[in-house]
Amino acid sequence: MDFRLTEDQIQLRETARNFARAELPGIAKHCEENAEPPPHDLIKRYAEMGFLGVNVPAEYGGLGLGNIEALLILEEFAKISSAVAFPIFESCVGPVRAIEHFGSDALKSRVVPAVCKGETVVAIAMSEPDAGSALTDLKTRAVQKGDKVVLNGMKRWCSGGGHADGYVVYCRMSDDPGARGIGAVYVEKDTQGVSFGPQENLMGFRGVPSSDIFFDDAEIPAENIVVPAGGFKKLMEAFDLERCGNATMALGQASGALEDVLGYVQERHQFGKPIVDFQAVQLRLAEMQIRIEAARLLIHRVACNAEHGLPSILDSSVAKCYANEIAREVTGSAVQLMGAYGYSREFGMERRMRDAWGWGIAGGAIDIQKINIASAMVGRRFNQRK
Incomplete structure (x- = not known):
């Protein structure tokens, strides 16, 4: 068991990080202010850069890499915003993967390559x-x-x-x-x-x-x-991979918030010194880091275990539930640390907190994940209708 990223994975993550930070903040702001999705030519650029269908087999136009590589890229884009990361989410862990796994050869050949080329969402x-x-x-x-x-x-x-x-x-x-x-x-x-x-x-x-x-x-x-008909179990198995993407989108809100607030507390002065020098701020930062690292490890465990198939409902529900909860907590702490600047729409931190709450509703609410976890623990489904 090796928790270190390979050199190729590190390079891929850095490529995604550099592109996202250089190219996407202005687009993300426009998407937020106008409630508009990213422009189509941006999705084509994603395709040209190899960011779409990262873990889709090469025969269908993807890079043929693993789930870890896809999630590493997704987190870097999600740090910028949910909107600019969403096309990557849909291409790597979204419903197109159900088509890839279960659809007819004709359907797969028609849809999956088009998604990887940025021609179809x-x-x-x-x-x-x-x-x-x-x-x-x-x-x-x-x-x-x-x-x-x-x-x-x-x-x-x-x-x-x-x-x-x-x-x-x-x-x-x-x-x-x-x-x-x-x-x-x-x-x-x-x-x-x-x-x-x-x-x-x-x-x-x-x-x-x-x-x-x-x-x-x-x-x-x-x-x-x-x-x-009768394939509901297969559909939900495919959806367990989407839960990993949901968890990563939530994680991106948290890890992006921590990166932003870490810079803020070292620059912001009160009482004659940077606020990072106050112990209360140090404790809050450490708590945020612990939660983010734990969430990332849970998500990556699911991705690794599912490398030759689809993830288990237990692993994916644990990762999604925890990432959803800590994203709300971490972004809330970041808003508090930034004070009025965190609460202002001008600086973007409050947007991270609003998006973090959404990921805990989308793709199966947090409490539903806890029911899934308990069901897997005892080995049976609970009848909610009685």
Whole structure:
């Protein structure tokens, strides 16, 4: 067991860090102020730099590297902002990986390389008005008719909604109750019968589009079935990798906050000396560092253990839960250390705190992760309906 990064991994991280710090702060600020996603030409630049599909096999246009390499890059971009990191999140640990693992050869060949080239953005559509944490209550239905699948229903809280080019839609594909009837299909944005609600105005995640999606007799080719009915377990196994990405996005808010506040406390003077000279500030900084390092180790453990497959629900839930919680704590401490400067929208620290809260809701709320952890510990699922 070696916790050291290789020279290649260090160089990759430095390349990502240098690019992100030099090129992205101004774009991140524009995304935040205008609630707009990064421009398409930036995503193309990501592709040219090799930042998209880092852990996707080379045969599908990725770099063919490991999960650790992908998460190292993702954290450096997330330190700048969630908005500018989101395209990397979607390409490395998002729904495109479900297509890669479970989709037909035709679907994989059509979608995955396009994502790695920056030509296509793929989002996930899971939640519904009455099916969030209780995901197996979803009602969106797909019915196969010959070589077509007809989709009806709606999705809510879709990150990328209205902006992404395609969506992996969780839906009911048979009359079997609960999870047994659920599968997923890939739906392209311009499919007839697909429409979008207005963009959500969220507390954070500005620059990460979100909207309802409506399906009204939307017809898609049968080859766009990602997982048929009964494949809910497979879908959630793929989603366990997305939890690692969620945890890394949260970690990026925390580690970026610590880097910023570390510089601030050495420059800010009160009572005739830098505030870092006060013991209370030193203790707070140390606590922040401890939590960040622990979160990173948990995330990287999942990534390493999943290198030849998909991560376990226990490992991924532990990492996500802890990273989500410490991101809220660390960014809150950073705001407090910076005082009025931390609370001001002019300096960006409060944005980190708002985004940190969002990652603890997205992708399965913190308390749901704790239920997953307890279930894995005792070896059975708990029936929340009784």
